[in-house]
Amino acid sequence: MVTLTAPETSTDTNVETTLPAVSTDSFSVDLAGSPVRDLNQELHNAIDGQAWTVTSPGGKHSLAVGINADVTVTVEGHAGSYAAGMHQKGDVTINGNAGVGLAENIMSGTVHVKGDASQSAAATGHGGLVVIDGNAGARCGISMKGVDIVVGGNIGHMSAFMAQAGRLVVCGDAGEALGDSIYEARIYVKGTVASLGADCIEKPMKAEHLAELGELLAAAGRTDNPSDFKRYGSARNLYHFHVDNSTSY
Amino acid sequence: MTITSEPLTTQGAAPRDLAALGLRESATFDRATIADIQRAAATGVYDIRGWGAKRQLPHFDDLLFLGASVSRYPLEGYREKCDTDVVLGDRHATRPLHLQTPVTIAGMSFGALSANAKEALGRGASEVGTSTTTGDGGMTPEERGQSKHLVYQYLPSRYGMNPDDLRKADAIEIVLGQGAKPGGGGMLLGQKITERVAGMRTLPVGIDQRSASRHPDWTGPDDLEIKIGASRPYYDTALAVKSGADVVVVDGMQGGTAATQQVFIENVGIPTLAAIPQAVQALQELGVHRKVQLIVSGGIRTGADVAKAMALGADAVAIGTAALIALGDNDPRYAAEYSALGSAAGFYDDFQDGRDPAGITTQDTELASRLDPVAAGRRLANYLRVLTMEAQTIARACGKSHLHNLEPEDLVALTIEASAMARVPLAGTSWIPGAR
Structure with a gap:
């Protein structure tokens, strides 16, 4: 079982059938002595408004996955692979680095990593906001389907590969083959792009793009100037198979 | 001349x-x-088409049952009980699937198939107490509503992937490959990317959709049910078991597809017959045969095929192409329309074009309306019952009171190739090529 400290502010926990819809309780879980599976089960049972703190995460995998309530979860340390995967609601903050597959398939809510994230961050994310203050590894935003991603540092190669929808903001540099085979996702990069992938091109920054970028940066708590960024997206030349494009793949 | x-x-x-x-x-x-x-x-x-491998391959036709003899005692047909039920996922799952027949419906997407076809699959499967499976593109209300046991496929593309739908599912199948195209992603050509299909997949309407061939955030086998396109089933099955799977699905190269390059369909993968013994060997060596269930698909047509797959060690089978035929695919009554499409009843495999006269592999509203999901579901239920009864007939003849009691010892092979692949002796001999 999860080792829980006593709630700092308590409600009557003896009356389970009358639990409030919104709680201000806060809980602390020390993973040094309890399994991740129990933590996740507790988080699945959590109700809106609760605040959870996870200590001694020790780089363990699959921390805080599948949360479906408006809770705040703070991980005090490094997370392993697939942290905050399939995140549906609430806010997860990792005061450290995150491993492979951070916020994989996120649906909504926010996931904020104060350090760096490994490869495939926010892969296949359908919605919500993922903020990485540091750098992100290869394949950041791969197959993204509506998620917004803001990376404070650089991102690795093949990021936004087959990205379908959503926005990827990079305040540093982007690695090789950015946006390869991209669909309708939009990419904003402040620094340099090592190379663009197949069918990804630079596109003009219009007022609407400056506005949405400004909102994304503000949501991520950043002060970068939107006009310092360039926009990239699909040339839409590979949307249909055609023999003349056979060398593009 | x-x-x-x-x-x-x-x-x-x-x-x-x-x-x-x-x-x-x-x-x-x-x-x-x-x-x-x-x-x-x-x-x-290159040519893109549906269906599975059409080339001649060593298959279940190359095996025969020995039946009972002096040394074996048969059960009385239509008198003595021969059970057919199967429990899938009793290693870890708190709610394993308990199916009344070991013939399940393979994953086929809404998008590849019409909503009516998906509903018909759910109706037919539920009527006989078996499961149906979603596919690329997510879960539709039609399918969930009509399926008593619905398996949700978690595919590399993650199209339509939704945790709420995951929770609505009765089981989760993590797809790593497909027999028709192990190592390849799916395709859905623009003709079938209607507004509804595009909306479910977060794609522009009318584009040629390419599905991912691998899970984008996976780089190895570190991480329920796993579907593997048969190419190296011994190692893949072992890795799936080690990852904690309750059930492993192995799909041979005769397994169908909605749209793939013909060169891929005909030249990549191994026959179903060759895949089963390898998967069974992996399960046996890990001590989990019959504990982690094995579902086999790819070219299952008759109750004899069902029985042979189970005798080789499968716990259940899955049908796709055969299920579509039962619904009404390739029906001769549409002969004139198949001809107008440059095909013929019995040959039609252009599932990618979305112009299916039978209203199954299409998103065209008028064509799709031709398929009555109630009547088509009834036909599928009939067919599933026939498969089950045929398998029972053979099992009784072999003296088995449950389909699961069929065993390799009940089988012989007609050809050296089938003998080597299936690892059962050539008929009339005790010889299994390659056996140590």
Whole structure:
């Protein structure tokens, strides 16, 4: 079982059938002595408004996955692979680095990593906001389907590969083959792009793009100037198979 | 070639007639091959089609049951009980699937199939107490509503992937590959990307959709049910078990697809017959055979195929192509329309075009409306019952009171190839090529 400290502010926990819809309780879980599976089960049972703190995460995998309530979860340390995967609601903050597959398939809510994230961050994310203050590894935003991603540092190669929808903001540099085979996702990069992938091109920054970028940066708590960024997206030349494009793949 | 004094008219002549005229067809460059080359030269693109491998392959037809004899005691047909139920996922799952027949419906997407077809699959499967499976593109209300046991496929593309739908599912199948195209992603051509299909997949309407061939955030086997396209089933099955799977699905190269390059369908993967013993060996060596269930798909057509797969060690089978045929695919009553599409009933495999006269592999509203999901579901239920009864008939003849009691010892092979692949002796001998 999860080792829980006593709630700092308590409600009557003896009356389970009358639990409030919104709680201000806060809980602390020390993973040094309890399994991740129990933590996740507790988080699945959590109700809106609760605040959870996870200590001694020790780089363990699959921390805080599948949360479906408006809770705040703070991980005090490094997370392993697939942290905050399939995140549906609430806010997860990792005061450290995150491993492979951070916020994989996120649906909504926010996931904020104060350090760096490994490869495939926010892969296949359908919605919500993922903020990485540091750098992100290869394949950041791969197959993204509506998620917004803001990376404070650089991102690795093949990021936004087959990205379908959503926005990827990079305040540093982007690695090789950015946006390869991209669909309708939009990419904003402040620094340099090592190379663009197949069918990804630079596109003009219009007022609407400056506005949405400004909102994304503000949501991520950043002060970068939107006009310092360039926009990239699909040339839409590979949307249909055609023999003349056979060398593009 | 014989020169006759009469004018030679070959138009519409049968091959035998042509041979009588002294014309010889090349075995290497047969007419289908010549047509393929001509088509490639004319269009500049490879052929994309549906269905599975059409080439001749060692298959269940190359195995026979021995039946009972003096040393074996048969059960009385239609008198003595031969059970058919199967429990899937009792290693870890708190709510394993308990199916009344071991014949399940394989994953086929809404998008590849019409909503009516998906509903019919759910109706037919539920009527006989078996499961149906979603596919690329997510779960539709029609399918969930009509399926008593619905398996949700978690595919590399993650199209339509939704944790709420995951929770609505009765089981989760993590797809790592498909027998028709192990190592390849799916395709759905623009003709079938309607507004509804595009919306579910977060794609622009009308584009040629390419599904991912691998899970984008996976780089290894570190991480329920796992579907594997048969290519290296011994190692893949072992890795799936180590990852904690309750059930492993192995799909041979005869397994169908909605749309893939023909060169892929016909040249990548291994026959279902060759895949089963490898997967069973992996399960046995890990001590989990019959604990982690094995579902086999790819070319299951008859109750004999079901029984043979189970005798080789499968716990259940899955059907796709056969289920579509039961719904009404390739029905001769649409002969004129198949002909207008340049095909014929019994040959139609252009599932990618979305112009299916039977209303199954289409998103065209008018064509889709031709398929009555109630009547088609009833036909599928009939077919599933026939498969089950046929398998029971054979099992009783082999003296088995449950389909699961069928065993390799009940089988012999007709060919050396089948003997080596299935690892059962050549009929009339004790010889299994390659056996140590």
